[in-house]
Amino acid sequence: MPSTPLTTVPSLASSRSFHGRIGCDANSGYHAVPRRYRLHLSLSCPDCLQIAITHSLLGLEDTLPVVLLPAIPDRPDGGHSALHALYEASSHRHPGPAVAPVLSDSWTGRIVTTHSSHILRDLARHFGGDAQDRPLLYPQGAEGEIEAVERLCEDRIDDAAQVAGKADTDDTARHRALGSLLRVLGSLEWRLAHRNFVLGDEMTAADVRLWVALVRLDTVHRLHLDAAAVHRIADHPHLWSYARRLAAHPAFGRHLDLDGIADRHHARCRGLEAAGAAVRILDWEIHVADSPGRGPVPAGADGRPA
Numbered sequence: 001m002p003s004t005p006l007t008t009v010p011s012l013a014s015s016r017s018f019h020g021r022i023g024c025d026a027n028s029g030y031h032a033v034p035r036r037y038r039l040h041l042s043l044s045c046p047d048c049l050q051i052a053i054t055h056s057l058l059g060l061e062d063t064l065p066v067v068l069l070p071a072i073p074d075r076p077d078g079g080h081s082a083l084h085a086l087y088e089a090s091s092h093r094h095p096g097p098a099v100a101p102v103l104s105d106s107w108t109g110r111i112v113t114t115h116s117s118h119i120l121r122d123l124a125r126h127f128g129g130d131a132q133d134r135p136l137l138y139p140q141g142a143e144g145e146i147e148a149v150e151r152l153c154e155d156r157i158d159d160a161a162q163v164a165g166k167a168d169t170d171d172t173a174r175h176r177a178l179g180s181l182l183r184v185l186g187s188l189e190w191r192l193a194h195r196n197f198v199l200g201d202e203m204t205a206a207d208v209r210l211w212v213a214l215v216r217l218d219t220v221h222r223l224h225l226d227a228a229a230v231h232r233i234a235d236h237p238h239l240w241s242y243a244r245r246l247a248a249h250p251a252f253g254r255h256l257d258l259d260g261i262a263d264r265h266h267a268r269c270r271g272l273e274a275a276g277a278a279v280r281i282l283d284w285e286i287h288v289a290d291s292p293g294r295g296p297v298p299a300g301a302d303g304r305p306a
Contacts, residue, residue: 018090020103020112022122030105030112032126034063037112039119040083040102044071044260046158047116048101050212054120054205056251057135058128069100071260072267086111117150120205137205145199149206153213156184161217165224167272178229189236197242211252214243219258219284220265223277230276244287253288 022030022037030037039055041048055066073080079087079097087098090111103112103119113119124137138146163169163177188210191198198206222230234240247253 017094017096018102018111018114019118021118022112022126035065036105036107038065038067038104038106040067040069040080040086040100040104042069042071042073042080042100042260042264043255043257044264045100046212046216049215049255050208051101051116051119051123052255053208053211053252054123054137056255057137057203057208058123059134060123060127063127064123071257071263073097073099078268124205135203137203137208139202139204142199142204142206146204146206146209149198150209152184153209156180157213157217158221160184161221161225164229165221165271165274165276167224167274178225178232182232185233185236185239189239192238192242207246208252211243211246214239215256215261215284218281219261222279222281223265224271224274225276227275227279230279230281234279234281240282244282247282247284247287256284256288258284 020030022032039051041052043049043052052066055061055064067082069080069082075081075084075097077097079099081098083098083100083102086102086104086109087094089109099114101116101119102114103122104110105112113122121138128134128137160177160181164174164181166174188198195201197203198210217233222233225233247256
């Protein structure tokens with residue numbers, strides 16, 4: 001474990017409405033029972049991609065079915081029609097779009113939670129088991145460092161890259177955001193030059209979060225940056241070698257829906273494309289070519305694999 005914590009900026013609290021938790025026993029209300037719950041995921045969504053990777057790393061294909069949703073939400077409010085009935089059953093006249101991710105309870109027909117952080121931790125703690133061939137994603141004593149990486153990815157990679165690529169933002173703010181992004185990438189470059197994973201020699205949930213951030217940096221945010229900025233971002237060989245290595249891991253690459261990510265971005269984004277769009281950092285298709293399978297096994301209406 002590293003001795004120096006990662007510096008982060010506090011993130012905003014989630015605005016999602018359902019915050020149920022999976023507990024240890026029947027007294028918790030939602031206790032861990034195989035095949036009781038379902039995940040509803042759209043792989044073009046970064047939160048859903050992170051959950052899908054975690055689901056595969058933990059080997060939960062037979063324990064917790066996955067219902068795959070389209071890359072682009074089909075309702076005018078940005079929600080999924082396939083989730084509308086679940087939201088209505090869980091909150092009459094729910095005042096917002098029916099969005100993914102969702103963890104639902106097949107016994108009650110209601111939503112347990114839409115909070116990705118809760119889903120990720122509950123999958124690992126209550127369904128992950130102790131099989132030796134599965135990574136310990138939340139090792140004891142590492143929770144604080146994992147949360148620091150999560151905040152860093154959100155604030156100093158995702159948000160900073162978005163600000164740096166906004167054409168209608170003043171030059172000072174864009175340069176400041178790009179500088180912040182490059183400093184974080186430099187710190188991660190140094191770390192990954194000396195270890196296999198972000199927090200040491202074993203994979204943790206921090207690696208899942210960082211990998212998703214790097215995917216979005218190259219497939220979404222790069223499109224709005226100038227070419228010089230993209231070349232500076234790409235000039236971190238250990239970091240992008242790490243991204244390539246994880247892309248070839250079956251639990252990562254098999255869920256990477258590049259067409260879906262592009263379609264979702266173009267459907268929602270109104271920003272101007274910049275010269276950096278022509279400077280690809282990684283050829284993701286090649287690096288996932290050796291990754292067996294494509295995506296989780298989708299569930300049918302009864303929760304069983306279709």
